[in-house]
Amino acid sequence: MRRRDVLSGLGMGLVGATASGPAWAQAFPSKLLTVVVPYPAGGGSDFVARTAQGEMQRLLGQQIIVENVGGVGGALGIQRMLQAPADGHVMTLASPMELIQSPMAMSAVKHKPEDMRLAAMIVRAEMIMLVRKDMPANTVDELVAMARKPGAKELSYGSVGTGSMYHLMGEVFAKQTGVKCLHVPYKGAAPIITDLLGGQIDMVFIPLAGPVLGLLKENKVKALGIASRQPHPAFPQIPTLASSQALDGFEYDLWAGMVVPKATPDAAVEKINKAVYEALQNAEVRKAYEGTGQHVAKPMSVAELAKLYTAEIARYQAIAKGLNLQPQ
Known part of the structure; x- marks a missing residue:
């Protein structure tokens, strides 16, 4: 199911956009931005996405819509993003469950974790x-x-x-x-x-x-x-x-962040990264997240996020292998 929620524009207009040339060649962002939430409206992921959107919209100077595309363990939302041009204008609010774990367990999921890159982490729980x-x-x-x-x-x-x-x-x-x-x-x-x-x-x-x-x-x-x-x-x-004696080393957490297709230009990823972490400095945004028990993520560079994401893929794939988890 889908729900599109258009956040009000702040009148900042296009940032350095040009009238000609491919989208990747224009100053990012050059048009409307979409954040896909791979679950129906009203859930935890939806809350995380919408809480930061007002500040991100102000910082990026473009109108943003939040689009809810639920189904197949979050895979339909990921596919919605991957089918759009890889220019940064369509991103997804996602966690390891949709990015890494669903492809390991569900044969209906067509994407691979390596098809995406992590632009910014927002919260951890x-x-x-x-x-x-x-x-x-x-x-x-x-x-x-x-x-x-x-x-x-x-x-x-x-x-x-x-x-x-x-x-x-x-x-x-x-x-x-x-x-x-x-x-x-x-x-x-x-x-x-x-x-x-x-x-x-x-x-x-x-x-x-x-x-x-x-x-x-x-x-x-x-x-x-x-x-x-x-x-x-x-x-x-x-x-x-x-x-405990029974569960030595039993440590897990769940994070959520902004993800883009792997082929997204570095300049666009860097700008999304900067906007997210500046948005997380807003007191009201932080208060909203912390009020739900979540921890606001510490700023990380795109390179640091790439290393973390690669490690997360390896970790969960090793767990799945140890459990002999097969796609169903």
Whole structure:
């Protein structure tokens, strides 16, 4: 599904555009900009994209539209961008789930992670392990010990789909602990939370952001640990999963950033990079992101982002290989 939201123009006009010559030869940006969100409007990715768009529009001096293109694990949104000219005027707000993980797990996905380049990172969020409130265990090690007992039933965990971060973490947990787990895929995070609260599933690995903050503050679920090196500043009482005996080195987070086709000219990528990081210095923008539990990304150069993205591709492909994950 698609939804186009035209943000009001700020009257800054074209920046150095010329009337002739190919788009890449003109000063970027030379026309309307589009940010594709690979999910329906109203979700977490949509919020991240729209929160920065006003400032980015002011800084780039061009009108911006946000276009929601959901489906196939985010792949339809990626394809929408890849089918446009690779001149930087169509970019995507994406995370490793759409860029790297979906191609590993879904045969319907046609793009490869290497088809894109990361222009700027916007936010990061820790992944947290939640279990149903009536779960007898209060720590990861207690849960593992309970699940290893003879006759214990397998632990069910929810995910937003095969190959997603939620799914990979569940499978790594099962492999690392030797515990039998049942993967229960959902169409989104909201129904996972509903079933966790209702006791239909045992646990979930989910970003520590958005509605999860309320669940924790209202003690509606148990948080057994955060998949980071350090505890979250807002929840210092929740230990890291890596500090448990069962999950040594269990560290994962989820980032979201602006992505463009690989062939996009360097000048355009550099300008997007600069606009994003200047937008992130705006106090209201930062407050909006931090209010949802996310961390505003630190500025990184295009070269640094390329190195990080390459490392992320290698990391998740190695995890998938270790799990023998096959496209379905």
